[in-house]
C-alpha cells in the first residue's frame with residue numbers, strides 16, 4: 077500500500093520513527109544493551125519488585141503445580157481458584173466490595189469504559205489520560221469531552237453545559253499522571269461527580285504500590301474508596317508482575333463478567349502470573365521501606381534539578397524535565413545515553429507540541445550516589 081510507505085517516511089521526517097531496541101537484560105535498576113550498561117530511568121518497575129526473590133519463587137511454584145497456560149477464558153475453564161484468591165485480595169487492598177482481574181491495563185480500560193458507556197452517555201476525560209482510556213472511550217461510542225489537565229473549572233463548565241443532555245455520565249482521570257507525574261484533585265472531583273450525578277473512574281496505574289499508608293494508591297491516601305465507583309490499576313508497574321484489576325461493587329463486577337468483551341473474549345492469565353500478583357500485594361504491605369526510599373529519592377532528585385535551573389514538574393516517582401522542542405530533547409537524551417543514563421525523550425503525540433521532556437522514572441535501586449552522578453551529567 078502506498079499509504080504505508082508515505083506514513084513511515086513522514087515519521088522519519090518528523091524525527092518520530094519508532095524502532096525496537098534489543099535489551100540483553102534488566103537488573104538492579106540497570107539495562108544492558110550491546111554489552112553496555114546503563115542506569116535505567118525508563119522502567120515502571122518503581123519498587124524493584126519484578127526481581128524480588130519471593131515473586132520469582134511464587135511464579136516458579138505455580139508453574140510446577142499448574143500448567144504453563146490456562147488455555148481458556150475465565151468463563152470456560154480458565155477460572156482457577158487462584159483468581160478468586162487474588163480478586164478477594166484486591167477488594168481488601170482497595171477497600172471495595174469486589175475485584176476483577178484483567179489481562180492488561182490496556183484491556184481493562186478499553187473493556188471497562190466501552191462496556192459501561194454507549195451512545196446515549198457522556199464521558200468527561202482529562203486531556204492527559206492514557207491512550208488506553210481514549211481507545212475505550214472511542215470504542216464506547218459515547219459523546220466525550222476532554223477537559224484541560226487537572227482543570228476543575230473547565231470540567232465544571234463542561235458538566236454544566238453538557239451533562240443534562242445525556243443519560244449516564246462518566247468522569248475519568250489518572251490518580252498519578254504518567255507523563256506529568258502529578259496528582260489528580262480527587263476530593264474536588266468527587267464533589268463534582270456528586271453534584272452532576274456522574275460516575276467517577278480512576279486509573280491508579282502509577283499510584284498503586286507507592287501512595288497511601290498501606291501503599292494502595294492515592295484513593296487510599298485521600299480516604300475516598302467509598303466515593304469512587306471504579307478504581308482500576310495494573311500489576312505491571314510498581315507491583316512488578318503483569319495484568320490489571322478493577323476494584324468496584326459486586327454488582328459492577330457481575331456486569332463486567334457479563335458484558336465486558338475484553339474480559340470475556342481473552343484467555344485467562346497464566347497461573348505463574350496470578351501467583352506472583354498475590355505475593356506482590358503482600359510485599360507492598362510488608363516492605364513499606366521501598367516506597368518510602370523511592371519517594372525520598374524522587375524528592376531529592378527533583379530539588380537538585382530545580383537547583384541547577386531545570387523546569388521540573390510533578391510530585392511523584394515520575395520526574396519529568398520539560399525541555400521544549402523535539403531536537404533539543406532528543407539531543408539531551410542521546411548525550412545522557414553516552415554517559416550511561418537511559419532516559420526516554422517523550423515527544424508528540426504522547427505529549428503536547430512544545431512540551432517535549434525527559435522523563436525520569438525512578439526505581440528503588442537508584443540510590444542518591446547514582447542521582448548525584450545524573451545531576452552532574454545534566455549540569456554539563
Ligand SMILES: *Cc1c(COP(=O)(O)O)cnc(C)c1O
Nearest residue numbers: 180181182206254279281310312
Ligand atoms: C501503563 C498504563 C496502562 C496500561 O497498562 P498495561 O498493563 O501496561 O497494559 C493503563 N493506564 C495507564 C495510566 C498506564 O500508565
